[in-house]
Amino acid sequence: MLTDRQLLILQVIIDDFIRSAQPVGSRSLSKKSEIQYSSATVRNEMSDLEEMGFIEKTHTSSGRVPSEKGYRFYVDHLLSPQALQQQDISQIHSIFAERIFEMENIVQRSAKILSELTNYTSIVLGPNLQENRVKKVQIVPLSEGTAIAIIVTDTGHVENRRFSLPNGMNADEIEKMVRVLNDRLVGTPLMDLHDRLYQEMANLLKRRIANYDLMLQAFAEIMNVPIHDKLFFGGKMNMLNQPEFSDIEKLRLLMDMIEREENLYKLIRPSEGVGIQVKIGKENDNIAMENCSLITATFPVASGQRGSLAILGPTRMEYSRVISLLNVISTDLSKALSSLYEESEE
Amino acid sequence: MLTDRQLLILQVIIDDFIRSAQPVGSRSLSKKSEIQYSSATVRNEMSDLEEMGFIEKTHTSSGRVPSEKGYRFYVDHLLSPQALQQQDISQIHSIFAERIFEMENIVQRSAKILSELTNYTSIVLGPNLQENRVKKVQIVPLSEGTAIAIIVTDTGHVENRRFSLPNGMNADEIEKMVRVLNDRLVGTPLMDLHDRLYQEMANLLKRRIANYDLMLQAFAEIMNVPIHDKLFFGGKMNMLNQPEFSDIEKLRLLMDMIEREENLYKLIRPSEGVGIQVKIGKENDNIAMENCSLITATFPVASGQRGSLAILGPTRMEYSRVISLLNVISTDLSKALSSLYEESEE
DNA sequence: TTTAGCACTCAAGCTTACAGAGTGCTAACA
């Protein structure tokens, strides 16, 4: 168990290091007003803290640097929720004050403000499209051979794809097809569309539409909405400002990781529940992120769905501030998205 | 005027520097099989070339490095069109072999292959949406207060926006509105939509629709399609591989510039004509791009529109290869987009 | 006109010296 003095010293070391990115020595600590002991005493305590694995030396005679265990302890036990500046809060609220109708727009704005206020990289994952339900299907013929299929979902998302019309399909038949599709598909979640088309509708269409199979195939393909939702980024380049990435090799490794979105998706998709989760360094299970922490805020959206908002920064991150910001923004974003969704559910 | 020998030496210097990124010295040049003269002779010629401004020294006793004027001359007079590897060509063709219907998809793929084959950053600008014509307008009510407006253009582009319905607007009225809009707007270029709505349609709607003004306003706002088309990028991070950007400050400057898309838009939007344009270093009129060259290929798309494809790399770029690749890809892309457009014009 | 030779220059790498910041340990003090 740590004594109060050890807690204090650990806290001050981590706070200092987060600010300066420089190893912290006993003398500079003992000069701080929070710490009333001589450097020798501090040295003894630091030696103990090191033995317990909370801090490390970069070389024999260097100051100490927080270890991952240290950060973990700091996040779990020492973090005092930092009051945000009024200015920041009102800046955030102003972003959400306008009534915005596009999910993408809201999400993109959230990513932007988050990265600007933190100077780290933000990643936002909106609610899953797969659970959206069909509101309306429309087919717009473009020319002899092709047409645009449009699906509008209950949340106002519009999905569209161009496809080849089967030979000899005329305007009448398209009309018929659209009617059947609307009769049958409205209310179906996008994730079930494919099965629905093939299982329930094949027979129905067979009776009414010539070349129904080609049409069906074309249509089923269109419905293949990607399973992974789009990730939105803010401040991808903010990592350039962090001294830990002045080594271009590390930077490249990290950037390559970010570009491969599937990886990131796994890291950010919340396993369960809502709230804030902090993953420090190797906890992320990814070599490129050894020097990084990922803080994820998962929030509820109407109808049991969840969205996530994440900040990727160096392990030497301003945890307190970032968590406060995530809390504010995720609450606002949750409200904004929920209202979009609820409106459409009536 | 340059003698043949000077031309040869200049060419070899630039080729060598493009490969190695190291200043080229007289001795290493005279060892090359292309050059049969002693290092002293080469030195004399280099001294002349420097006097004429084609090459520079980085310090008094260093080898020579091509100047911007040198690159310019190289591009204008010395470039031998490099035969691409069959492998590269077939890789490109295979990308365009599939029949793809979405403009965005095709363009994004072009950007990707281009950046992968060159290891530089690619930027693609598709044809201008503003010249697309309305094919169909649709309004899908979502809930009491809001609806989705959808415009399909003749090229198969779908634009949609959510908006608030004026109070008391019912399904019938929406139907009516849609009918009027379709009667009147089909065939209108997107760029003219706004004026059209206000000038020609205000009266028409006034007679038929209650609250027409609110509706009109809402609709006009929706039609506000951004004037700048989206830029598509490939290999944004490829700059990390270039030794000229091992200095993180230069990298940041460049990245900041890339992020401010409007800037880039100006650089890439072709002033006129089609074909390949090379801008070297300061010719780009941008501090961040002092060490960069931008090669832009402008190609025709059906109906007089043009698209552009660009490669951003260090001034020490493989001009010959990049130009060959741009030629191949822009031809393919031009065909692919044109066929999309022509289809819709019948 | 070309080349060989030579003196000269500069960058880069290596060594040495040194200051500064830090540690660990011991002995003295409250």
Next chain:
DNA sequence: TGTTAGCACTCTGTAAGCTTGAGTGCTAAA
């Protein structure tokens, strides 16, 4: 027994000096 002062020691970073190698310019001879 906890705290502190003092001291020897260690490591980094920087600056100065030296050497090497690659390069140049110039001159004189072929």
